[in-house]
Amino acid sequence: SLDSTDSVISTGSTGNTGGSSRPFRVVLLGARGVGKSAIASIFAGAADSMDSDECDSLYLCSLQDEGGSSQDQCIQTGDAYLLVYSITDRSSFLQASELRISLRQRRPAHHTPIILVGNKCDLVRRREVSVTEGRACAAVFDCKFIETSAAMQHNVWPAFHGIVQQLRLRRDTKEN
Numbered sequence: 724s725l726d727s728t729d730s731v732i733s734t735g736s737t738g739n740t741g742g743s744s745r746p747f748r749v750v751l752l753g754a755r756g757v758g759k760s761a762i763a764s765i766f767a768g769a770a771d772s773m774d775s776d777e778c779d780s781l782y783l784c785s786l787q788d789e790g791g792s793s794q795d796q797c798i799q800t801g802d803a804y805l806l807v808y809s810i811t812d813r814s815s816f817l818q819a820s821e822l823r824i825s826l827r828q829r830r831p832a833h834h835t836p837i838i839l840v841g842n843k844c845d846l847v848r849r850r851e852v853s854v855t856e857g858r859a860c861a862a863v864f865d866c867k868f869i870e871t872s873a874a875m876q877h878n879v880w881p882a883f884h885g886i887v888q889q890l891r892l893r894r895d896t897k898e899n
């Protein structure tokens with residue numbers, strides 16, 4: 724299990740252990756302060772409200788850019804990844820790109836669900852990264868893109884469903 728990060732959250736019911744599916748691990752990667760914890764807590768509520776056993780446990784592993792073995796472990800054990808940056812912080816956008824590169828090196832599987840998430844889109848006046856740039860970056864990195872506001876609870880639910888949908892698809896086609 725993941726033991727050394729400050730923000731690993733396990734959520735959902737623990738009663739559905741009889742099924743064949745193991746819990747999904749969703750890893751949130753991004754610079755400090757971009758809103759990973761805020762997104763994770765909304766996800767936790769979303770997972771709890773699902774009655775299916777497919778999401779009976781969602782591990783949310785939130786990583787800063789400090790590297791080390793806990794980051795390696797987190798990256799290697801994820802089933803899906805959210806690369807989070809803040810639209811108000813260009814350096815966090817650049818860090819998301821770097822994280823995408825290390826993710827590709829360590830998780831080269833083609834069908835690993837990855838979403839680039841531009842958070843804090845409620846802070847319009849402080850925007851440093853445009854929607855166009857975010858979208859272009861996602862296209863280059865071959866992943867999905869969404870802008871969210873954890874503060875306003877805007878688009879976080881669709882991001883969650885996007886991940887779950889991709890995980891189900893991948894499992895159903897047995898490409899994992």
Ligand code: GDP
Binds near residue numbers: 753760844871
């Ligand atoms: P983490 O370090 O990536 O886990 O970031 P946190 O979730 O701790 O968020 C850092 C700060 O940004 C906190 O003060 C949050 O309240 C704030 N924050 C997170 N998401 C949003 C958002 O969508 N909009 C705004 N305005 N603030 C946010």
